[in-house]
Amino acid sequence: MDEFQGLFLHLTEYRVILFQKCAFAIVPVQILRHLKDHHPRTTDETQQSIIEICRNLNNVAQSADDVQYPNSGEAPIAGFPVYSNGMRCTAKESGVQCTYTCRGKTPRTIQRHCKEQHGWKNRQKRGGNARQKLVHSTNKMWQEGQDCQRFFEFGKWKKYFAVKVQPPQQERSVLDAEEREKRADAVIDKHLADIEAYRREQCIGGEGSRYTPMPWLDFTGWHRHLGDLKLDVLRYLRPAADEKSTEEEVLENVSGEDAEADAEDGGLADACRATRALIRTALLKCQDAGSEDGVGKAALEHINRREVGSKDREKPFYAKHTAQSIEKYSGRWTKMLRYIWRTADRENRPKYRLNDRQRRSLAELKKLARRERERGAGARRVSTGREKEWREGMQVAALTFWIAMFDHELRDSEYESGIISGLAVLALHTQGGGWMSPMYTPVCAAMMTVL
Numbered sequence: 001m002d003e004f005q006g007l008f009l010h011l012t013e014y015r016v017i018l019f020q021k022c023a024f025a026i027v028p029v030q031i032l033r034h035l036k037d038h039h040p041r042t043t044d045e046t047q048q049s050i051i052e053i054c055r056n057l058n059n060v061a062q063s064a065d066d067v068q069y070p071n072s073g074e075a076p077i078a079g080f081p082v083y084s085n086g087m088r089c090t091a092k093e094s095g096v097q098c099t100y101t102c103r104g105k106t107p108r109t110i111q112r113h114c115k116e117q118h119g120w121k122n123r124q125k126r127g128g129n130a131r132q133k134l135v136h137s138t139n140k141m142w143q144e145g146q147d148c149q150r151f152f153e154f155g156k157w158k159k160y161f162a163v164k165v166q167p168p169q170q171e172r173s174v175l176d177a178e179e180r181e182k183r184a185d186a187v188i189d190k191h192l193a194d195i196e197a198y199r200r201e202q203c204i205g206g207e208g209s210r211y212t213p214m215p216w217l218d219f220t221g222w223h224r225h226l227g228d229l230k231l232d233v234l235r236y237l238r239p240a241a242d243e244k245s246t247e248e249e250v251l252e253n254v255s256g257e258d259a260e261a262d263a264e265d266g267g268l269a270d271a272c273r274a275t276r277a278l279i280r281t282a283l284l285k286c287q288d289a290g291s292e293d294g295v296g297k298a299a300l301e302h303i304n305r306r307e308v309g310s311k312d313r314e315k316p317f318y319a320k321h322t323a324q325s326i327e328k329y330s331g332r333w334t335k336m337l338r339y340i341w342r343t344a345d346r347e348n349r350p351k352y353r354l355n356d357r358q359r360r361s362l363a364e365l366k367k368l369a370r371r372e373r374e375r376g377a378g379a380r381r382v383s384t385g386r387e388k389e390w391r392e393g394m395q396v397a398a399l400t401f402w403i404a405m406f407d408h409e410l411r412d413s414e415y416e417s418g419i420i421s422g423l424a425v426l427a428l429h430t431q432g433g434g435w436m437s438p439m440y441t442p443v444c445a446a447m448m449t450v451l
């Protein structure tokens with residue numbers, strides 16, 4: 001008897017014998033075969049003892065029709081798995097609800113039952129998307145997603161019955177106000193710690209920081225060039241007040257001198273727009289091989305050549321960039337323009353040096369941008385031709401300025417160049433002033449592609 005109780009459970013109300021280890025009921029005449037095939041470690045003596053006990057049990061169904069099934073919608077029976085993908089017939093015959101339930105990937109089985117037992121007819125016409133129609137019948141008389149169980153796995157005895165799974169009750173909070181506040185503070189502290197950890201992963205600190213790859217930082221010398229001015233120079237990268245920037249420019253922990261910034265930014269927005277237009281025109285011209293004023297054939301053949309000997313044979317001067325890429329590239333250049341524009345006349349700034357030609361070209365760019373600004377927006381709209389002439393002049397002035405910036409003789413330090421100093425500033429992470437690690441490559445790519 002002990003062997004039987006350890007393996008089986010007799011459910012008298014349903015007239016079935018549950019094999020607890022396998023989680024399904026056993027057909028009485030198949031108990032011995034099941035033990036021999038699936039549980040060979042049980043001894044012959046134990047098997048014979050179990051068979052003898054089963055023969056003497058009352059209220060055991062000897063045929064499939066003798067099994068008693070629970071009413072539809074009752075709670076699941078412990079020991080049997082619950083399936084949530086059942087389909088239950090909703091038809092009624094003489095006021096009696098049909099209890100037929102089945103499972104399947106498609107509703108073919110339930111459709112066949114409804115046709116044969118209830119005369120159901122599919123109103124959908126032939127043709128169209130057959131798979132969609134198979135899943136979504138317009139006049140279906142069954143419910144999908146029904147929770148269900150079954151007693152037996154043997155084919156002739158297999159029958160599903162619908163059950164109702166009660167959702168778990170929500171735990172009632174018995175915490176007082178102080179405990180809830182502590183838990184909320186703990187969640188907030190963890191969230192802030194996660195943010196700080198993410199920022200540290202994205203940034204390279206200065207000397208002495210555990211996150212610093214010293215060989216790279218020592219090689220570039222960024223920290224020595226900018227020193228303690230890291231947070232100060234970040235505010236010089238922000239867009240001008242009247243500049244429409246399409247890129248995300250969020251500079252945290254940066255205190256700006258708003259009144260002074262507005263004064264020194266006069267014409268900066270127009271200069272940035274001129275730089276963007278200049279870059280866009282240059283890149284589009286590189287793509288325009290067929291126009292009369294396009295780049296020459298010889299130059300295009302050189303630009304579009306592939307890198308000989310490389311594994312992927314990429315084009316080193318790929319020019320067919322999308323509008324989005326051009327906008328991103330020009331955004332890097334306008335940041336450098338803002339930096340040089342706002343710091344060129346300051347004493348407390350990184351120690352780059354502008355030669356006479358660079359100072360003259362920057363002064364001419366500022367003069368042209370501010371002169372049109374002083375005329376006012378209304379006067380600018382008076383003459384469309386004059387406005388077009390002014391915009392073309394701004395692009396020429398911007399081109400002259402950038403050519404002058406790159407024409408710089410390096411002496412004791414490469415950071416005497418405003419361009420190289422600007423590249424160091426662009427390496428700063430906008431959130432906290434750390435050094436960008438994995439995100440600096442696109443900065444170099446943008447500068448080199450346009451150059």
